[in-house]
Amino acid sequence: MNAEAGMRFEQRLSLITLGVSDLKRSTRFYREVLGWIPSPVGGDAVTFFPLNGMVLALFPRDALAADAGVGGLEPAASSSVALAYNVRERGEVDDALAQLREAGARVVKPAEDAPWGGRSGYFADPDGFLWEVAWNPGFPMREDGSIQVPE
Amino acid sequence: MNAEAGMRFEQRLSLITLGVSDLKRSTRFYREVLGWIPSPVGGDAVTFFPLNGMVLALFPRDALAADAGVGGLEPAASSSVALAYNVRERGEVDDALAQLREAGARVVKPAEDAPWGGRSGYFADPDGFLWEVAWNPGFPMREDGSIQVPE
Numbered sequence: 500m501n502a503e504a505g506m507r508f509e510q511r512l513s514l515i516t517l518g519v520s521d522l523k524r525s526t527r528f529y530r531e532v533l534g535w536i537p538s539p540v541g542g543d544a545v546t547f548f549p550l551n552g553m554v555l556a557l558f559p560r561d562a563l564a565a566d567a568g569v570g571g572l573e574p575a576a577s578s579s580v581a582l583a584y585n586v587r588e589r590g591e592v593d594d595a596l597a598q599l600r601e602a603g604a605r606v607v608k609p610a611e612d613a614p615w616g617g618r619s620g621y622f623a624d625p626d627g628f629l630w631e632v633a634w635n636p637g638f639p640m641r642e643d644g645s646i647q648v649p650e
Numbered sequence: 651m652n653a654e655a656g657m658r659f660e661q662r663l664s665l666i667t668l669g670v671s672d673l674k675r676s677t678r679f680y681r682e683v684l685g686w687i688p689s690p691v692g693g694d695a696v697t698f699f700p701l702n703g704m705v706l707a708l709f710p711r712d713a714l715a716a717d718a719g720v721g722g723l724e725p726a727a728s729s730s731v732a733l734a735y736n737v738r739e740r741g742e743v744d745d746a747l748a749q750l751r752e753a754g755a756r757v758v759k760p761a762e763d764a765p766w767g768g769r770s771g772y773f774a775d776p777d778g779f780l781w782e783v784a785w786n787p788g789f790p791m792r793e794d795g796s797i798q799v800p801e
Contacts, residue, residue: 506745508684508735511702511795513784515666518730533659538799540788551662552702552796554789560730567772567780568759572730579669579711579723580731580779584659594657608719621718628731629718633664637691638705644662645703648689 512553515582518560518572519626522546525557528625532602551645581621581629587640589618595632596620663704666733669711669723670777673697676708679776683753702796732772732780738791740769746783747771 519525526546529535538547538554546557564572586592593610599622600606607629610620619633639647670676677697680686689698689705697708715723737743744761750773751757758780761771770784790798 506742506749508686508746509795510686510699511735512666512704512706512733513736513789513791513795513797514734514782515663516732516734516782518732535659535661536801538801540800547799548661549797549799549801551704552792552794553663553704554797554799555663563730563732567732567782569780579714579777581667581669581714581718582663583665583667584662585664591657595659598657621720626730629720631665631667631718638664640664641703643703644660644664646664646700646705648698648700648705649691650687650689650700 514554514556516556516558516563517624517626517628518563519557520560521625522557522559524625528604529555529557532599532604551643581631583631583633585633585635585638585640585646587634589634592618592620592632592634596622599632665705665707667707667709667714668775668777668779669714670708671711672776673708673710675776679755680706680708683750683755702794732782734782734784736784736786736789736791736797738785740785743769743771743783743785747773750783 526537529548535548538549541547548555560572586595596606596610604622607621607623610618613619616637617633617635619631621629621631623629641647677688680699686699689700692698699706711723737746747757747761755773758772758774761769764770767788768784768786770782772780772782774780792798
């Protein structure tokens, strides 16, 4: 990188941090409802879930506000962000949401056919962070689960 | 996948959608300040930036609320989420934030050494969505920019 010439920002995301109100509760949700395994790094202060080349971090909301040097952050229920977990087959949307509901997740919107030609529904994590479960034939998925977007 | 046996949620994220108040303004910010190139898919309704095997979507906040079937979503300035762009070298944090500031981004927190042994700072997009620029020696980066988290 060369600051004089200007650096190029690669098109990638390294980490997404959700500011949560109860770290233990949220960690339990992602472990038990989604079945995800956290990294041993982080300990009691922060939970890191290694995803596809990037990381989902759960961090107490106050600690996130302090880290970013901002005054305060509102609870997630009001936040305008949605994460999406895409699936390979249409029917998996319904199956996933049924399984999530049974495991204790709050389904915000049941599976429906979408105007863009796929099928999707939404659930919420304990803080109200929105997750979409989607089958999108316009965004094919590679064997490893990564998404191919027309460029 | 077998619904009876239970599906396994792979540890991956397909898409993150930011609910924005002005799609054109936000698209311009990511194009011009970060230099990112959107996918031609989406048109005037939504902007998709192909990232590392996943997608950053910008979507009008009201449309996101309607899509998720929730009553309304608050502006992002109050949302407790932070995205992170990690860099390969310590000095890139300062260079990146200087360049972002010059390009018109609001730097929320200048580069500082972090208690976890790295260096980081924050900027905000036009809606106030927080982005951290971080050098984290504990999360080594592969050649392709993906993050390796100790498992």
